Amino acid sequence: MSLQRLDYLEQLESESIHIFREVAGQFERPALLFSGGKDSIVMVHLALKAFRPGKFPFPLVHIDTGHNFQEALDFRDNMAKSIGEKLIVRNVEDTIKAKNLTEQKGKFASRNALQTFTLLDTIEEFKFDACIGGARRDEEKARAKERIFSVRDEFGQWDPKLQRPELWNTYNGKINKGENVRVFPISNWTELDIWNYIRREKIELPSIYFSHDREVLEYQGQYIATSKFIQIDPTDKISVKKVRYRTVGDMTCTAAVESSASTLDDIITEIIATKTSERGETRIDDRVSEAAMEDRKKNGYF
Amino acid sequence: MDILRFITAGSVDDGKSTLIGRLLYDSKSIMIDHLEAIEKQSKNKDDGEIDLALLTDGLRAEREQGITIDVAYKYFSTPKRKFIIADAPGHIQYTRNMVTGASNSDLAIILVDARHGVIEQTRRHSIITSLLNIPHVIIAINKMDLVEYSQDVYNNIVIDYAKVAETLGLKDITYIPISALNGDNIVDKSDKYPWYEGRSLLDILETVELANDINYNDPRFPVQYVIRPQTEELHDYRGYAGKVISGVYKVGDKVVVQPAGIESTISTIEIAGKEVAEAFAPQSAILHLKDKIDISRGDIIVNKNNQPRVENELEVLLCWMANKPLVVGSKYLLQINSRVVRAVIKDIEYKLNVNSLEKEPAPDQASLNDIIKATIKTASPIPFDSYKKLRVNGGAILIDETSNVTVGACMIQ
Numbered sequence: 001m002s003l004q005r006l007d008y009l010e011q012l013e014s015e016s017i018h019i020f021r022e023v024a025g026q027f028e029r030p031a032l033l034f035s036g037g038k039d040s041i042v043m044v045h046l047a048l049k050a051f052r053p054g055k056f057p058f059p060l061v062h063i064d065t066g067h068n069f070q071e072a073l074d075f076r077d078n079m080a081k082s083i084g085e086k087l088i089v090r091n092v093e094d095t096i097k098a099k100n101l102t103e104q105k106g107k108f109a110s111r112n113a114l115q116t117f118t119l120l121d122t123i124e125e126f127k128f129d130a131c132i133g134g135a136r137r138d139e140e141k142a143r144a145k146e147r148i149f150s151v152r153d154e155f156g157q158w159d160p161k162l163q164r165p166e167l168w169n170t171y172n173g174k175i176n177k178g179e180n181v182r183v184f185p186i187s188n189w190t191e192l193d194i195w196n197y198i199r200r201e202k203i204e205l206p207s208i209y210f211s212h213d214r215e216v217l218e219y220q221g222q223y224i225a226t227s228k229f230i231q232i233d234p235t236d237k238i239s240v241k242k243v244r245y246r247t248v249g250d251m252t253c254t255a256a257v258e259s260s261a262s263t264l265d266d267i268i269t270e271i272i273a274t275k276t277s278e279r280g281e282t283r284i285d286d287r288v289s290e291a292a293m294e295d296r297k298k299n300g301y302f
Numbered sequence: 303m304d305i306l307r308f309i310t311a312g313s314v315d316d317g318k319s320t321l322i323g324r325l326l327y328d329s330k331s332i333m334i335d336h337l338e339a340i341e342k343q344s345k346n347k348d349d350g351e352i353d354l355a356l357l358t359d360g361l362r363a364e365r366e367q368g369i370t371i372d373v374a375y376k377y378f379s380t381p382k383r384k385f386i387i388a389d390a391p392g393h394i395q396y397t398r399n400m401v402t403g404a405s406n407s408d409l410a411i412i413l414v415d416a417r418h419g420v421i422e423q424t425r426r427h428s429i430i431t432s433l434l435n436i437p438h439v440i441i442a443i444n445k446m447d448l449v450e451y452s453q454d455v456y457n458n459i460v461i462d463y464a465k466v467a468e469t470l471g472l473k474d475i476t477y478i479p480i481s482a483l484n485g486d487n488i489v490d491k492s493d494k495y496p497w498y499e500g501r502s503l504l505d506i507l508e509t510v511e512l513a514n515d516i517n518y519n520d521p522r523f524p525v526q527y528v529i530r531p532q533t534e535e536l537h538d539y540r541g542y543a544g545k546v547i548s549g550v551y552k553v554g555d556k557v558v559v560q561p562a563g564i565e566s567t568i569s570t571i572e573i574a575g576k577e578v579a580e581a582f583a584p585q586s587a588i589l590h591l592k593d594k595i596d597i598s599r600g601d602i603i604v605n606k607n608n609q610p611r612v613e614n615e616l617e618v619l620l621c622w623m624a625n626k627p628l629v630v631g632s633k634y635l636l637q638i639n640s641r642v643v644r645a646v647i648k649d650i651e652y653k654l655n656v657n658s659l660e661k662e663p664a665p666d667q668a669s670l671n672d673i674i675k676a677t678i679k680t681a682s683p684i685p686f687d688s689y690k691k692l693r694v695n696g697g698a699i700l701i702d703e704t705s706n707v708t709v710g711a712c713m714i715q
């Protein structure tokens with residue numbers, strides 16, 4: 001028989017499509033979290049492969065902290081429009097006002113923690129029973145232990161010690177009322193897999209992933225874009241650098257990488273050569289403590 | 303480039319985490335910031351050496367207690383292959399975690415401490431490897447530095463283990479002497495073992511032949527979801543979305559939808575929006591049938607000339623995974639691929655001693671980590687194959703209907 005074996009990207013793709021369809025088959029009201037970042041763009045691409053010519057059996061949902069890059073937001077809106085799928089946006093700003101929440105203070109005051117409140121409210125508002133997210137296990141060591149179907153209690157909390165065993169490719173999505181499941185179809189992909197897939201599939205990305213000139217502030221060896229969301233002090237070293245973003249999160253906690261890589265080939269070459277992890281190089285929020293991610297996840301964070 | 307999924311069986315004492323840390327470290331898969339984080343922690347431990355084991359312990363409790371509680375997945379790749387490591391704890395109280403990690407693995411690395419040779423734990427790990435039908439096994443005889451790199455010690459362990467392997471029917475076994483701590487024979491071959499003619503561990507992992515592990519003979523396509531756009535131009539579109547878990551499907555194939563037993567013919571196959579002539583494992587696809595028949599999630603489309611068993615009484619080897627014991631007569635949900643049915647435990651035939659493979663007299667209940675032979679009756683017939691013949695259609699989970707937790711793993715006989 002002249003059968004070709006699937007290569008690694010095809011295997012990963014098929015596994016992810018299978019997971020997407022398990023969500024569609026097992027849940028009443030799922031949602032796909034979509035931020036306009038590269039991982040969530042790949043997720044939409046996979047969902048198209050899983051469900052076209054049908055419509056997505058879920059809306060796209062974005063929890064907007066108000067601190068996002070405009071390029072990512074524009075991309076988000078355009079993509080939802082071009083594929084003709086429903087996009088729901090909920091703003092952390094509104095939650096802060098409605099619930100009188102206290103915002104973080106300081107130089108890089110982040111809404112990362114507050115975002116969880118809006119997410120849980122949105123889940124409640126639409127009665128979502130499954131939220132599909134683009135987290136990968138290679139990102140962080142707490143994530144390395146999370147299931148593909150990860151059950152959260154009614155407070156959105158993750159209990160790492162009480163996870164369901166997950167065997168073969170059989171996913172148990174049974175939940176009690178009030179609980180929901182976070183589903184991670186690209187759990188087994190690494191950062192490099194994502195970039196290689198983007199290149200192979202010719203997936204479009206927001207411009208900030210490619211080298212561009214940007215005014216940045218140098219802080220502890222990292223470059224953070226100047227914006228109205230961060231506090232700029234007179235002593236700060238500000239300059240215009242050639243940078244690109246390796247991840248796209250909030251402007252307050254995402255650092256840029258100095259780079260002249262302007263094509264996917266250039267970016268992939270740089271990523272292969274890099275000695276620093278994706279989150280280590282670009283996220284200020286993981287640096288708080290050894291268990292920062294584990295703690296945030298326990299409290300309902302993605 | 304393809305993917306190799308492997309499990310490492312062993313405990314902290316065997317140097318399992320050190321071995322994984324070593325593989326990641328020496329294949330340059332560890333990033334500087336992760337390394338700095340563990341260096342910082344290692345220094346708290348006074349011995350000055352980097353503790354590679356810290357790389358794999360993801361949860362706070364694990365780092366505090368120095369143990370692995372849960373299965374962690376680690377990733378690395380070389381130009382030849384992408385690797386997914388299921389890092390599972392090895393002590394008997396974590397049998398269920400090893401079963402979980404083993405369920406998706408193509409290969410098992412079983413660690414043997416050169417000073418202790420084949421012990422109870424080695425047998426247990428081998429038994430689980432055989433129960434879960436992992437196709438390839440590497441016996442890594444570790445801590446060779448502590449036995450003066452002795453070829454005799456190594457040979458004796460190989461002879462001992464060969465007996466275990468024979469009893470269990472394990473095939474494709476490779477033996478390798480290593481020192482995970484020093485990195486001997488992990489990525490590169492060490493000159494301290496002039497008598498060892500084999501290859502390094504990474505070399506073996508990169509070249510294990512996986513092509514024959516995929517079954518292209520028995521077509522099985524569990525339907526996950528029915529795609530019906532119901533738009534004007536796609537008014538009659540009805541596509542069965544699923545994954546070819548084994549075998550090959552071609553346009554024109556005569557098929558049967560089980561468990562209903564309805565016959566039809568494949569009219570169209572789509573993969574990612576494109577019509578194709580055939581789909582093979584493990585591709586995700588959409589199948590279309592010539593006849594308008596009622597098919598829904600949980601049904602399986604199979605070839606008319608190659609059918610699974612469709613029965614409502616199953617003999618299973620069952621690993622119990624919950625604190626609450628399994629009791630004969632209890633009802634559960636049984637899920638096999640996309641099909642979920644009610645099931646009752648009718649009878650326990652024996653309990654398997656996972657250290658000795660002895661069949662112990664039938665208990666009337668099973669506790670956490672027990673492996674038992676049981677008879678399960680399902681509310682309606684389910685299509686399945688024996689696990690030994692077709693892993694992808696012979697494994698089922700049991701779900702407690704009151705807590706919704708996955709409580710058991712069944713290998714159907």
